[in-house]
Amino acid sequence: MTRTIPLAAGIVALDTRMAGLDELVAAYLVPGANPAVVETGPATVATNVVAGLESLGISREDVAFLVVSHIHLDHAGGAGDLIRAFPNATLIVHRAGAPHMADPSRLMASAQRVFGPALDTLFGSLAPVPAERLRAVDPGDRVDLGGGRSLEVVDATGHAKHHMALLDSESGALFVGDALGVFMPEAGVLRPATPPPEFDLEAALATLERFRERQPAALYLSHFGPAPAGRDLIAEAEERLVRFAEIVRGAMRETTDLDVLARRLEEGTAPDYAGVRERPDLLAKFETLNAFRSSAAGYLRYFQQHGLAP
Ligand SMILES: [Zn+2]
Secondary structure, three states: OOOEEEOHHHOEEEEOOHHHOOOOOEEEEEOOOOOEEEOOOOHHHHHHHHHHHHHOOOOOOOOOEEEOOOOOHHHHOOHHHHHHHOOOOEEEEEOOOHHHHHOOHHHHHHHHHHHOOHHHHHOOOOOOOOHHHEEEEOOOOEEEEEOOEEEEEEEOOOOOOOOEEEEEOOOOEEEEEOOOOEEEOOOOEEEOOOOOOOOOHHHHHHHHHHHHHHOOOEEEEOOOEEOOOOOOHHHHHHHHHHHHHHHHHHHOOOOOOHHHHHHHHHHHOHHHHHHHOOOHHHHHHHHHHHOHHHHHHHHHHHHHHOOOOO
16 A cells, blocks of 8 residues: 655655655655646556555546656656556656656666666666657746646756756645755655766755745655755755765865765764664665765765866
């Protein structure tokens, strides 16, 4: 049974249970005359998404749009399978990511290099999406859900060049993808998501400023769920992106060895995890999606490419 979590204005979060782990990867139903599903989760959980929607009374024929914040496999890996499962759906994807959805061979080859044998159990294989079922979008474009409701594409680069957020006209909620990082509700800790090769610190900070200007009524994270009331996750994300940068850049004065940089990041942020030290399962979940090594590698590449290496 796929767990569903009702949110504002008919929006429902679905826990896709990627790799059997709960509260790690969310998909969202946004209702309307033409309903949209925001994020597909990886291919390994496509059947969970279908079952979750069915439990909400959404049949396979009903789904009009699949919208992905970006093409990483934990967000879009199920798109090929779901586009087959939902015969009337169109996939909405950032223009820079669209070619990889039609032909995922390069994306899958690079994922294979990064994840190795874990690729199959974590994400599975992204099936190609037929070009006629794909719509490439740019910031400012709108996805029309009918009845006056729409999702506006908001520029949200930083995590990747093809990353976008979606602003719901009805609720004012913003689907932020990975722009804020990974927030695990049970842990109560936000960790920036800064993977190579496209992480861009300046762009990520500009995206957070853009989010603040839009004054969203709620922030819905792909990992995982709504930002809790009383927490300013935009400010927390800014503070952490800057702090991570200082730690990695400081360590780069001595070495560019990734293992060392990752260890410094882990040591330097240890106080953030003081409340969950007794919960190795939660720490392992962070590492599954968003390892310190990946964060360190993203910053290292960013600093080197921008001539900012000390
Ligand atoms: Zn992600």
